[in-house]
Amino acid sequence: MTAGLSSSPNPESLVVLDSVQKHYVMGTTIVRALAGVNLTIRRGGFWAIMGPSGSGKSTMLNLLGCLDRPTTGTYTLNGNDVGSMSDDDLSDLRLRELGFVFQSFNLIPQLTVQENIELPLFYLGWDAHKSSARASELANMVGLGDRLGHRPAELSGGQQQRVAIARALSNDPSVLLADEPTGNLDSATGEQIMELIVDLNRGGKTVILVTHENDIAAHARTRLHMRDGLVDRIDGEA
Amino acid sequence: MRELKAIRNIRLGIKTLMLHKLRSLLTVLGVVFGVGSVIAMLAVGEGASEQAMREIRKLGSNNIILSALKPTEDEQTSSGQSLMSIYGLLYEDEARIRQTIPGVQRTVPVKQVRKEGRLGERALELRVMGTTADWFDLVKRPLLAGRILRNADIADNASVCVLTEAGARRLLATEHSIGQTLRIGTDSYIVVGIVGTEESGGNIQTPDQQTDAYIPLSVAKERHGDMSIRRSSGSIEAENVELHMIIVEAGQRENVERISSAIETMLKRFHKKTDYHISVPLALLRQAEATKRTFNIVLGSIAGISLVVGGIGIMNIMLASVTERTREIGIRRAIGAKRRQIISQFLIETIVLSTIGGLLGIALGLLFPWLITRFSNMPTIVPAYGIALSVCISVAVGVIFGLYPAVRAAKLDPIVALRHE
Ligand SMILES: Nc1ncnc2c1ncn2[C@@H]1O[C@H](COP(=O)(O)OP(=O)(O)O)[C@@H](O)[C@H]1O
Numbered sequence: 001m002t003a004g005l006s007s008s009p010n011p012e013s014l015v016v017l018d019s020v021q022k023h024y025v026m027g028t029t030i031v032r033a034l035a036g037v038n039l040t041i042r043r044g045g046f047w048a049i050m051g052p053s054g055s056g057k058s059t060m061l062n063l064l065g066c067l068d069r070p071t072t073g074t075y076t077l078n079g080n081d082v083g084s085m086s087d088d089d090l091s092d093l094r095l096r097e098l099g100f101v102f103q104s105f106n107l108i109p110q111l112t113v114q115e116n117i118e119l120p121l122f123y124l125g126w127d128a129h130k131s132s133a134r135a136s137e138l139a140n141m142v143g144l145g146d147r148l149g150h151r152p153a154e155l156s157g158g159q160q161q162r163v164a165i166a167r168a169l170s171n172d173p174s175v176l177l178a179d180e181p182t183g184n185l186d187s188a189t190g191e192q193i194m195e196l197i198v199d200l201n202r203g204g205k206t207v208i209l210v211t212h213e214n215d216i217a218a219h220a221r222t223r224l225h226m227r228d229g230l231v232d233r234i235d236g237e238a
Numbered sequence: 239m240r241e242l243k244a245i246r247n248i249r250l251g252i253k254t255l256m257l258h259k260l261r262s263l264l265t266v267l268g269v270v271f272g273v274g275s276v277i278a279m280l281a282v283g284e285g286a287s288e289q290a291m292r293e294i295r296k297l298g299s300n301n302i303i304l305s306a307l308k309p310t311e312d313e314q315t316s317s318g319q320s321l322m323s324i325y326g327l328l329y330e331d332e333a334r335i336r337q338t339i340p341g342v343q344r345t346v347p348v349k350q351v352r353k354e355g356r357l358g359e360r361a362l363e364l365r366v367m368g369t370t371a372d373w374f375d376l377v378k379r380p381l382l383a384g385r386i387l388r389n390a391d392i393a394d395n396a397s398v399c400v401l402t403e404a405g406a407r408r409l410l411a412t413e414h415s416i417g418q419t420l421r422i423g424t425d426s427y428i429v430v431g432i433v434g435t436e437e438s439g440g441n442i443q444t445p446d447q448q449t450d451a452y453i454p455l456s457v458a459k460e461r462h463g464d465m466s467i468r469r470s471s472g473s474i475e476a477e478n479v480e481l482h483m484i485i486v487e488a489g490q491r492e493n494v495e496r497i498s499s500a501i502e503t504m505l506k507r508f509h510k511k512t513d514y515h516i517s518v519p520l521a522l523l524r525q526a527e528a529t530k531r532t533f534n535i536v537l538g539s540i541a542g543i544s545l546v547v548g549g550i551g552i553m554n555i556m557l558a559s560v561t562e563r564t565r566e567i568g569i570r571r572a573i574g575a576k577r578r579q580i581i582s583q584f585l586i587e588t589i590v591l592s593t594i595g596g597l598l599g600i601a602l603g604l605l606f607p608w609l610i611t612r613f614s615n616m617p618t619i620v621p622a623y624g625i626a627l628s629v630c631i632s633v634a635v636g637v638i639f640g641l642y643p644a645v646r647a648a649k650l651d652p653i654v655a656l657r658h659e
């Protein structure tokens with residue numbers, strides 16, 4: 001099913017956080033959204049980040065997604081020191097190493113399914129022919145091979161999220177990051193999306209998702225619980 | 239690869255704009271009118287100078303035309319009584335101009351008299367022009383039949399005449415009538431040739447007229463003399479005029495204005511009254527340029543204001559679009575788009591918008607001059623470079639007014655942009 005989307009499951013450390021802190025300045029007070037996180041995620045892992053509201057999950061995901069840099073400490077993604085990179089380098093790193101899946105799907109409304117899936121390839125500079133072949137391969141994989149010409153508005157929520165997953169995979173990222181991917185879906189559809197993600201992980205893709213639902217977190221092989229900007233506990237595979 | 243991306247960006251831009259057709263159309267109206275005005279302005283300018291060039295060609299581009307003018311003071315003093323009025327250009331004027339003003343190539347003196355011409359039963363009042371062979375060089379008209387006057391005709395006091403087309407047709411009926419004898423007053427002339435004439439259109443008076451008869455100057459001097467007497471409604475008018483017209487040819491066009499002012503100075507010195515008129519065809523060009531300038535100021539202001547207003551309109555819409563599409567920008571940035579790729583996306587979109595406005599403006603710019611010509615008789619020519627210029631202006635408006643919204647879009651923090659509702 002995931003043939004061609006290879007990512008060999010070796011136990012090498014893909015994500016390494018070393019005493020990472022993230023501070024936000026709110027007027028005169030400093031909010032320590034992350035207060036010193038140490039974490040290693042191996043290639044092929046499937047992690048769920050959990051915790052109460054305000055515990056630092058989103059901050060953590062933004063950081064892991066290279067949308068932000070740590071205030072102190074170091075974050076190494078696939079050997080790249082994220083903290084020292086320029087904005088352009090971070091863009092490049094996201095383009096090559098990461099795939100994002102969002103709670104609200106975040107497809108671009110004026111683009112077709114195919115064009116949405118091709119978006120990362122467009123920025124990677126792939127030619128149109130190769131991109132379009134890749135887009136149909138991925139659309140078939142998520143079961144939407146016959147919807148390539150449709151607009152997002154013409155699809156159901158579950159279908160939109162499948163397109164978003166196909167888009168996140170098109171650049172064959174090292175890590176698939178998902179922020180409450182089932183949050184906007186009914187439980188049956190959410191379950192189908194989770195099955196798709198589980199399949200991807202079985203195929204070797206490293207997955208990190210944020211959720212506050214235990215049923216969803218149950219699909220992950222490792223659960224990381226956060227509290228007040230710190231790792232509270234980790235259960236499952238280390 | 240880069241070009242391919244640009245094309246895809248342009249396609250995407252068009253697609254996005256097509257989502258809001260009416261809004262996009264209203265947005266570009268300023269550019270439409272701006273570009274329309276630019277083209278209309280150039281068309282009026284081109285038309286005016288082209289017309290001036292045509293008129294100059296009729297008059298001879300290197301010519302200065304002096305004509306005798308009956309001074310108005312004479313008319314006041316003569317009130318009803320018979321009085322001899324002496325005015326006009328002198329034989330000496332012609333000699334002095336030819337001999338003393340540098341840059342003068344040739345001069346053509348003309349002695350004019352109105353007389354009835356008769357050929358068989360047909361009669362027609364002719365403007366009889368005693369002149370030299372050079373007339374036909376300076377007032378270039380097609381020779382329709384026979385020949386023009388020759389230097390030998392003047393030297394020999396030959397009784398020959400050349401008619402203009404319209405007059406010839408009314409007198410002779412056929413072109414085969416070359417060689418016939420025409421009576422002018424009491425004298426007989428052999429018709430040796432027929433020449434064409436130019437319509438005196440608009441504000442200019444061509445030296446030739448529809449019913450001219452050209453005879454050797456020597457013959458005119460001998461037979462008509464300088465004095466003419468005309469009876470009209472009880473009073474007798476006597477005039478003494480040596481020359482009615484002198485056409486001066488400058489060797490080079492650059493000298494025309496200098497020569498004409500030298501002539502004016504000279505005539506002022508030797509004439510007590512202003513009994514002459516100096517007409518410089520080249521001055522028409524200046525006049526056309528003045529018209530052009532006036533139109534340029536009016537239409538240029540419209541164009542400038544429209545383009546600025548249009549540009550601001552476009553900027554406004556693009557800023558709204560950036561806000562509306564904040565989420566899209568966040569998505570693209572998260573996926574890995576660099577800031578400058580966001581800039582180029584929005585910039586291309588703005589340029590597409592302004593260029594569409596420019597193309598509509600070109601359509602308007604073609605319609606506008608057509609209407610001007612239709613309702614004011616002012617000739618207009620839309621120059622090809624004007625269309626190229628308009629496309630450049632439209633693109634420039636897109637770049638100038640698109641840059642700020644595009645930079646704003648690119649500056650958005652992807653995290654904030656993704657959270658935007
Ligand atoms: N951009 C920001 N500016 C200021 N404070 C922030 C910002 N983002 C998050 N925070 C604060 O950091 C803490 C962690 O927030 P967040 O990572 O969103 O937690 P979670 O996603 O677990 O709810 C909260 O106290 C929140 O108010």
Ligand SMILES: [Mg+2]
Pocket residue numbers: 054057058059
């Ligand atoms: Mg959150």
